[in-house]
Amino acid sequence: MSLAQLKDELIAYSKTIGVDKIGFASADPFLQLKDRLLIQQELGYQSGFEEPDIEKRVQPGKLVEGARTIISIALAYPSKMKDPPKSTREDRRGIFCRASWGKDYHDVLRERLKKIEEFLEERLPESRTISMVDTGELSDRAVAERAGIGWSGKNCAIITPEFGSYVYLGEVVTTIPFEPDTPITEQCGTCNKCVDACPTGALIQGGQLDSNKCIAFLTQTKNFLPDQYRKKLGNRLYGCDTCQQVCPENKGKDFHIHPEMEPDSEIAKPKLIPLLTMSNREFKEKFGHVSGSWRGKKPIQRNAIIALAHFKDKKALPVLIDLLKKDPRPVIRGTAAWAIGEIGSLEEHNILNNAKNAEKDDDVVREIEKGLNLIENKH
Structure with a gap:
């Protein structure tokens, strides 16, 4: 042959x-x-x-x-997504990227x-x-x-x-020397929509990405999310699709060829508050089969807290206060403190003050202070 x-x-x-x-x-x-x-x-x-x-x-x-x-x-x-669930005031939802x-x-x-x-x-x-x-x-x-x-x-x-x-x-x-195929000529032309739409300016110019600013990367980090990116995150839990969504080449492109790639809407667009109290086992059982789970539950939970702050969801305050007081992970305690500041009022100011006096971790103390400042600036 x-x-x-x-x-x-x-x-x-x-x-x-x-x-x-x-x-x-x-x-x-x-x-x-x-x-x-x-x-x-x-x-x-x-x-x-x-x-x-x-x-x-x-x-x-x-x-x-x-x-x-x-x-x-x-x-x-x-x-x-077929029949995507709505994110409502009663049940705020986050989103995993399409990939x-x-x-x-x-x-x-x-x-x-x-x-x-x-x-x-x-x-x-x-x-x-x-x-x-x-x-x-x-x-x-x-x-x-x-x-x-x-x-x-x-x-x-x-x-x-x-x-x-x-x-x-x-x-x-x-090692088989097959005849190579011909590359396709670049067809973006003068279109710059993706560069203009990038939420954090991570696309420096066409074809050049600063990964450290890219929301897709930031959602996978495990430490505190830098302040300047928190408001940019929106309700994204993992990844970012903005530069693909605005691309004219993707207009009308939606393929449902492979059954295993079909999203379960409760996983791809999950309710935010239940995410915050999930055990490792529950997280693995629900999300373990998707690529967005590879870094474990902590980045997803941190992002969920930021998403709840984005929505100014007052119903989240009891669980956020509980995380601030009891969660063993500094990143979760601190992010919860900042989110309480984004959402809360004078009542939560006292809670943050008490937490600050009890807190031993310097990074968390700094986040509590940010939360306190946010409330003070509202009044």
Whole structure:
């Protein structure tokens, strides 16, 4: 069998296992990406979640000796929820980003990639392969761009002509020398909507992101959220979709192809107050299968507290006061104190004062003082 035939067979097979788009790229070093990554590093724009060794990120040959091809796959996910629950005054709700709506995409893509690896190994047993999704060394987006899956948008997402940017990406590095596909020309043109709409100014310019300002990154951090970003968070619990929502290429794009990606609305858009008292076990049982749970419950609970402050939800005060007095985690106590200040009045001023006198943690004391100032400024 020729390599061209094998490629055609693999493309046909990929459709039968639920791959929406497949592309082939050479495994040559990503030299342009290397330059970009070095600049990002110099500017301090990296999030810290990336592979620290830049050479591994740009040299596929360091991952598989004799690597010749990278096979990129894309799976489309939904952008709209069927019958989404309303966030009401009685029951305020938070939101998980669309990429965390269904089953954890790492698991979904790994299943597909494993089948592709097995398909290739069965036909060419001497070939070597390795696959990865998101947390691997390579840049999924750089691979997808080179493989003709889509172009790299100004919002730093891969934009496909068929599905917009609502796609999950993964890749297989192989020693099989497939004919590479042609990259798609960048089509953002003069459009700058994503850069203009970014809530925190994290998109410095088209294609350049300061990860440390990005709400998607900030929602995953575990410490106190810096003051300047709290009001920007809104009711986001995990991730941010703003730069995708404003993109004209995503207009009308909503695909419900894969049942495992369908959101459970009570998980994707959960009630905020019940989140605050969940045990670890309850959190794992309810949210453990979605990608947004990977950092555990603390960041989600911190974000839920900030969301309740955003809504000025007075019904949350009893549980926030309880967290301030009893929660063992300084970040939760302190964020609760700040939120009490955002929501409360003179009655809560006394509660915060008493808590300040009893508090041993300096960071929490500072947050209590912020809460006290917020109440004082209202009166």
